[in-house]
Amino acid sequence: MTDLNTLEDNKSSLLERETVEVYIMGKKYTMPNSLTVMKGFEYAGYTLLRGCGCRAGFCGACATVYRVGKNHELKVGLACQTKVEQEMYLTQIPFYPHHRVSYHLEELRPTEDQVVEIYPEINKCLGCNSCTNVCPQDLKVMKYIAHAIRGEVSMVADESFDCLMCGLCASKCPANIVQYKVAILCRRLHSKYLVKKAEHLKRLSGRLESGEFNALLDELMQADKTTLAAKYNQRDIE
């Protein structure tokens, strides 16, 4: 364990890292430039409640807006995936609200006008491409909305697959489209109606219901550890 101390001693020489000045809700903080926006908030003493989720770029909870220095441009990103920069002006935005739309997937059909029927506002797309420009996943959002307008459900499903539903696209849309909701409707329509069902799954479920595996399962459930271990170690591997 003494070697750990040596490592500790070496730490300072390796830790010659730069600091940056960052403004959080107007107040200036000096922090290491190795932090993300999310960790920058915590470094400054904030406890995040809204705007913090998986912290690894999967859940889309931490959409953030910021400006840098004198640049007038309002930038966006995921707080857990965006590095702090010199003279960054930060705030965390709460979850972006969407309007409530209820549909029963069972009653829908993957027809050309199904998506427009549920989300008529997509026809008002101005083609400004703001949604694509802000997407932290680099999705071609405007492109998939164009597919949605044309009723190309499977194209939307494929193009939108990596969507985290963070809502940044909707926050920028001058036509008030909620792109990520359009996307999930299309993925569900596509998966339920436009791809074939897994027949092998149906067959296996049928065999299960007929009770075919009961005896084998019961035998395993009754078996002691030694028997189980023997069976386990001898099992054939595909």
Add this chain to the structure above:
Amino acid sequence: MTYTPAIRELIKQVEVTRDSRLGKDFPRMTPQEKQEVLKNHHPDYIENQFRQVKLGPNKGDRFPHELCDVLEAYPRYEYNSFHADQVDRKVDVLIIGGGGAGAAAALLAHEQGASVLIATKLRFGDANTVMAQGGIQAASKPEDSPAIHYLDVLGGGHYYNIPELVKALVTDAPKVMQWLEDLGCMFDKLDDGTLQTIHGGGTSRKRMHSARDYSGAEIMRTLRDEVLCRDIDVCEFSAAVELLLDEKGRAAGAVMYNMETDQYEVVQAKTVILATGGLGRLHIQDFPTSNHYGATADGLVMAYRVGAKLVFMDTIQYHPTGVSYPEQVAGFLVTEKVRSLGATPVNIDGEQFVYHLETRDVATSAIIRECTRGKGVISPSGSLGVWLDSPLIERIHGEGTIARELPAMFRQFTRFSVDMRKDPILIYPTLHYQNGGVLIRDNGETSVENLYVAGEASGGVHGRNRLMGNSLMDILVFGRRAGLSAAEKAASIKDFAPRLSIEHAKNFAEELESLGEVKTFTSPILLPFKHRLNPNLKQEHRK
């Protein structure tokens, strides 16, 4: 450029030895060597990192300090201010937790005609479920069967698993896959509808189903959409802080805490389902974690205070390859596929020290041993780690392999200016999963009547070690079962007029006092301790 000049110097050492390591397999450990490294270096074996819990249903059992700390803490809610006649909301089924298990439970309970409330402390869907990349296990192919799945689960769990729970898991699994298919979940399929399946660690058949590398996210967003479409009541940023019992000691509701207005609300419910997830964010033994912000063991704490027993809480799963650096993604998982493709762990001197495909627990222990020997590397952010020599992949399989086979990993590191094709990456074991939890029966019921638990918060199905792909299935199987049973039970309760009681919290606090426990913080903690997220804060919560 994220790697500092000092780190660049160290990388040279890895480059110098690369040619000599290429094409040579490091010897695998003998069974004795494995036992030795586990015993001496696996976190589960470090005796002084555990202690006997002082009170409650598991009194005397050996749990990690960090878990004991929250179990032995005073209640967060001021129980003296509770008035039994002040009920703010009444529902049939109260579901606490908004991840995959909670959503599945809500859908099934709602189908039974129950009035359902999902209360979740963060956003609906912010849970470990979305972070599961690899896939979901189910026997679905002709060469597979639930019985073969059963044996795999048992072997993986070292035969400690509770048979009834494993049976439920493997026999419901095909049904759950069909259910997801019907809900419009976008699984990887061939044109003829065949589900694509691959192996996972410890599987004897290819039964890992996936939705690209967003398997959990795809399942979660589909379930969430369905819950919202059905107008099921979801209350976000409302954490449950204490369960409520009726005059006969049956679960009958919970005290909810609005985390933004600081107000409390009393919810009366005929049945309660806890689907609150695990304890990763307690950062057991100071480990980084791959877990979600909300994984703070709240459900364990609440269930424990009403007398539900915990099982297998002395075993935690550590994944050997978590990111040590860049700091921005520290603790995040480096998929096992990186090693499958030939990247090997290497120490500060450029020497390999363990066969690269040892099992998770052994690889974890070997990396920790190397660091305690002083052969680890301190990263520019101050974290400890060893190299994972990823450029070997390009050398073995040809240029372009990393971008093609590991797009998500490659994107993740590139985002923070580390080119894993050219430079090795720094890794360290990360806390991944709580193998145990609240003991349940195969319908999700606990020893406390009308209290159900589902998902990572529950324990028994995985024994002492969970296999990859079985937790996504676990949350859905037991979420559905709990939802169904809780709704059926609720329907059978007529003339429901309980006298709500919080006496158990009071008794618990009094017992703590009689044991001489000092009040340092209260639990459930709801959010991770600040000092765990911010290394600049040197707070100490350990008693």
